[in-house]
Amino acid sequence: MTTLADPVPGGRPGDLRRGAALTADLAARGVHGIVLAYVDTAGICRVKTIPVARLEPAVAWGVGMSPVFDTFLADDSIVTTDVLGSPDGDLRLYPDLDQLVPLAGQPGWAWAPVDRITQEGERHPGCARTFLRGIVADAAERHGLTFKAAVEVEWALGLGSAPGEGFVPAVSGPAYGAVRQVELSDCAADLLAALAAQGVDVDQIHPEYAAGQFEVSVGALDPVAAADRSVLVRQTIRAVAQRHGLRVSFAPAVLAEGVGNGGHLHLSCWRDGVNLHAGGEGRYGMTAAAESFVAGVLARLPALTAVTAPSPASYLRLRPSQWAGVFTAWGRETREAALRIVTGTAGRRDQEANLEVKPVDLAANPYLALGCVIAAGLDGMTASRPLPREITGDPARYAPDEAAALGVQRLPQSLPQAVRAGVPGRPGAAGRARPGPGGRGDRRTARGGGGRRRTGRRAGGGRLPLEVLTMPAPGPVHEALAALPLVDHHCHGAVTADLAPEEFESLITEGEAWPGVSPFDSPVGVAVRRHCAPLLDLPRHAAPADYLARRSALGWREVNRRFLTAAGAEVFCVDTGYAPHPVTSPAELAEASGGAAHEVVRLERIAEEVAARGGPAGAYATAFRAAALEAVRRPGVVAVKSVAAYRTGFVLAPERPTDAEVARAAGHWFARGGRLDDPVLVRHLLWTAVGLGLPLQLHTGFGDADLRLHRADPALLTDWLRLTAGTIPVLLLHCWPYHRQAAYLAGVFEQVYLDVGLALHYTGPARSRAVLEEALEITPFRKLLYSSDAYGVAEFHHLGALCFRRGLAETLQARVDADELSLPDALRIAAWTGRDNARRLYRLPTNDPARD
Numbered sequence: 001m002t003t004l005a006d007p008v009p010g011g012r013p014g015d016l017r018r019g020a021a022l023t024a025d026l027a028a029r030g031v032h033g034i035v036l037a038y039v040d041t042a043g044i045c046r047v048k049t050i051p052v053a054r055l056e057p058a059v060a061w062g063v064g065m066s067p068v069f070d071t072f073l074a075d076d077s078i079v080t081t082d083v084l085g086s087p088d089g090d091l092r093l094y095p096d097l098d099q100l101v102p103l104a105g106q107p108g109w110a111w112a113p114v115d116r117i118t119q120e121g122e123r124h125p126g127c128a129r130t131f132l133r134g135i136v137a138d139a140a141e142r143h144g145l146t147f148k149a150a151v152e153v154e155w156a157l158g159l160g161s162a163p164g165e166g167f168v169p170a171v172s173g174p175a176y177g178a179v180r181q182v183e184l185s186d187c188a189a190d191l192l193a194a195l196a197a198q199g200v201d202v203d204q205i206h207p208e209y210a211a212g213q214f215e216v217s218v219g220a221l222d223p224v225a226a227a228d229r230s231v232l233v234r235q236t237i238r239a240v241a242q243r244h245g246l247r248v249s250f251a252p253a254v255l256a257e258g259v260g261n262g263g264h265l266h267l268s269c270w271r272d273g274v275n276l277h278a279g280g281e282g283r284y285g286m287t288a289a290a291e292s293f294v295a296g297v298l299a300r301l302p303a304l305t306a307v308t309a310p311s312p313a314s315y316l317r318l319r320p321s322q323w324a325g326v327f328t329a330w331g332r333e334t335r336e337a338a339l340r341i342v343t344g345t346a347g348r349r350d351q352e353a354n355l356e357v358k359p360v361d362l363a364a365n366p367y368l369a370l371g372c373v374i375a376a377g378l379d380g381m382t383a384s385r386p387l388p389r390e391i392t393g394d395p396a397r398y399a400p401d402e403a404a405a406l407g408v409q410r411l412p413q414s415l416p417q418a419v420r421a422g423v424p425g426r427p428g429a430a431g432r433a434r435p436g437p438g439g440r441g442d443r444r445t446a447r448g449g450g451g452r453r454r455t456g457r458r459a460g461g462g463r464l465p466l467e468v469l470t471m472p473a474p475g476p477v478h479e480a481l482a483a484l485p486l487v488d489h490h491c492h493g494a495v496t497a498d499l500a501p502e503e504f505e506s507l508i509t510e511g512e513a514w515p516g517v518s519p520f521d522s523p524v525g526v527a528v529r530r531h532c533a534p535l536l537d538l539p540r541h542a543a544p545a546d547y548l549a550r551r552s553a554l555g556w557r558e559v560n561r562r563f564l565t566a567a568g569a570e571v572f573c574v575d576t577g578y579a580p581h582p583v584t585s586p587a588e589l590a591e592a593s594g595g596a597a598h599e600v601v602r603l604e605r606i607a608e609e610v611a612a613r614g615g616p617a618g619a620y621a622t623a624f625r626a627a628a629l630e631a632v633r634r635p636g637v638v639a640v641k642s643v644a645a646y647r648t649g650f651v652l653a654p655e656r657p658t659d660a661e662v663a664r665a666a667g668h669w670f671a672r673g674g675r676l677d678d679p680v681l682v683r684h685l686l687w688t689a690v691g692l693g694l695p696l697q698l699h700t701g702f703g704d705a706d707l708r709l710h711r712a713d714p715a716l717l718t719d720w721l722r723l724t725a726g727t728i729p730v731l732l733l734h735c736w737p738y739h740r741q742a743a744y745l746a747g748v749f750e751q752v753y754l755d756v757g758l759a760l761h762y763t764g765p766a767r768s769r770a771v772l773e774e775a776l777e778i779t780p781f782r783k784l785l786y787s788s789d790a791y792g793v794a795e796f797h798h799l800g801a802l803c804f805r806r807g808l809a810e811t812l813q814a815r816v817d818a819d820e821l822s823l824p825d826a827l828r829i830a831a832w833t834g835r836d837n838a839r840r841l842y843r844l845p846t847n848d849p850a851r852d
Contacts, residue, residue, distance in 0.1 A: 062092025259319030296380015325358025493583030577602020649711020768807030
């Protein structure tokens with residue numbers, strides 16, 4: 001069983017004693033050197049070697065190696081990213097003593113996989129083995145799950161005497177034929193002996209279909225050890241073959257035509273020693289949890305393909321009707337389905353039943369492949385995702401309408417298509433999901449044949465969408481924003497009741513659902529159908545009726561969970577002063593999203609509560625201030641807000657009103673009742689906010705029909721801002737179509753900040769870049785924040801985040817491409833806008849002192 005604890009400088013308890021004992025044992029067995037091996041993000045096994053005498057120091061302090069190998073491509077060319085690829089820095093390779101073994105195929109040598117740790121003892125974000133350890137540990141901690149896994153190894157044997165780089169099969173005879181076994185019996189026997197000496201239990205070894213092709217299947221272990229074993233088996237195959245004068249290729253396609261080499265994954269979930277894939281009441285003995293696990297993997301297969309089939313050559317192998325599993329389908333013992341349910345033999349099913357994932361080859365990093373597949377399965381399990389109908393036979397025979405009815409689609413047919421399948425908002429993109437935590441700030445880049453895939457995770461074990469975990473985006477700024485945990489500095493709760501169709505439609509418009517005019521037939525309605533439907537397991541651009549029916553079937557709790565987690569926000573600042581519908585509290589929003597939530601106090605509501613209690617008009621000013629102070633002292637309050645734009649607009653005298661003016665206005669208000677809309681009292685509210693000392697959020701610009709838009713222009717606040725300079729931060733919310741005026745104010749007043757939140761999901765991803773480009777024409781970069789202003793429907797939390805990430809990434813990446821902005825500056829601006837500006841203004845806690 002793999003030790004899941006991280007290596008530490010100086011060694012974990014017992015490591016040095018074991019290291020000393022192993023040194024003596026290895027020396028006595030004639031071992032002179034130890035291979036320290038890891039798989040880089042191009043799927044290449046990289047090594048350093050040490051004399052046996054250096055094992056104990058390596059266990060204690062590691063062995064140095066540059067982090068630059070994280071940006072090596074499969075052809076050994078080096079690229080540079082925003083965080084990796086520089087000549088600076090060093091890592092320490094710590095051997096895993098549990099897996100250290102003398103190499104029977106390489107006498108005089110031993111082998112051990114390594115974890116890569118920084119010089120400070122922290123997890124290296126590019127270490128795929130550490131990533132998989134984190135996924136496995138998280139599954140055990142959160143779900144009580146363990147796993148058994150194995151990786152099939154297929155390879156082609158060629159003659160070592162073949163000229164140049166040409167491939168000449170080392171054997172003749174038919175597929176699976178005895179002739180092949182006879183011709184290579186000596187080599188195969190030596191391989192079996194070597195694997196047995198290394199403690200690798202072989203289930204079977206046999207000739208395969210393609211010319212010169214063989215396969216070995218090995219026993220199941222925990223996922224980390226299974227990935228280690230895959231690396232060790234390949235090293236052993238290569239060493240034994242070389243001693244017999246043969247060449248080995250594990251490439252997905254050795255020749256352009258014909259069947260290629262696979263690396264199928266076998267995986268089973270276990271809880272309390274019981275195999276969840278057997279003995280259940282589901283199909284073929286699966287438990288409900290196992291069915292949902294399989295459904296989670298099935299749902300993410302198009303995106304996962306970029307990790308499991310990461311080379312251009314992979315797509316020469318992934319062809320229909322060649323048992324490669326190129327369709328999103330599952331079936332019992334169905335070798336043309338991407339997911340094969342292996343039930344095992346009667347009497348052994350409790351031990352043998354497992355899931356086989358077929359669109360995987362050995363160009364993949366086995367640690368990344370297993371980690372991402374497990375993460376997808378866990379997401380399906382957490383969401384209780386239903387497993388669709390199984391298929392039998394070859395899915396290639398289905399007509400398009402039959403395939404669509406079964407949910408069967410062809411997997412990506414090229415590496416670019418696979419990459420696009422995981423980019424948020426791109427055609428073919430998989431829905432978002434929640435992986436378990438790996439390491440702090442994990443960033444893994446998988447590359448094959450020039451393809452680049454970036455994984456991103458947030459610090460501290462937070463949750464990000466699986467498409468962020470496994471896929472890149474088109475450019476480093478997109479990648480950084482896709483992985484960035486956002487701070488949504490202004491939003492509202494999501495409804496805690498199922499919505500009738502007319503209720504849902506009324507919540508996706510600032511107007512009304514008028515007869516004959518559906519809000520679905522608007523930019524925001526189209527955006528919901530395009531970008532939210534996949535998170536409800538619907539096709540993109542789903543019909544409104546289908547969308548509403550699916551939403552209703554899932555229920556409000558599951559709908560809220562999916563969209564709130566999909567938003568990828570680590571903090572929500574929630575306005576609690578507006579709730580005509582039953583909505584989540586900040587605590588409930590945090591629970592549903594997996595993030596944190598803080599409260600924003602709406603001052604008009606405080607004033608109206610004071611008025612409702614009654615009392616003399618002359619005491620109103622004192623009573624309001626006392627009530628406001630009491631409200632802002634509640635735990636978790638980070639800001640106050642005013643909706644003066646709705647009540648009076650900003651055509652107000654800028655000066656603080658006198659006590660007599662306030663008392664007189666309060667008397668009139670108390671006499672007539674209703675909401676606070678007296679200009680004097682609104683001025684008093686704004687000046688009271690200044691005295692509270694917290695940031696003040698002001699709705700400006702776009703809103704519902706209660707607003708007089710021309711009076712919501714933030715430029716009308718200029719004189720008041722001049723008078724309040726040097727006091728509190730003033731946050732101009734939403735702003736459109738006055739975002740350029742807001743940008744001006746942010747540029748000339750120290751205390752002014754802005755966002756364009758509400759406008760983004762109403763314009764949709766198609767126009768979010770244009771809005772953000774205009775907002776950033778003159779805005780200082782430390783003055784723009786992210787908000788969704790989502791209210792009621794959780795779709796807007798997700799859609800707002802999607803629009804922001806895409807729009808800002810496109811804006812900044814275009815400036816980088818035009819050489820108007822350096823990449824480091826663009827990445828810094830992205831982090832400031834999406835997270836750090838809000839953290840600084842609201843004094844939000846952070847576990848990372850390097851963040852500002």
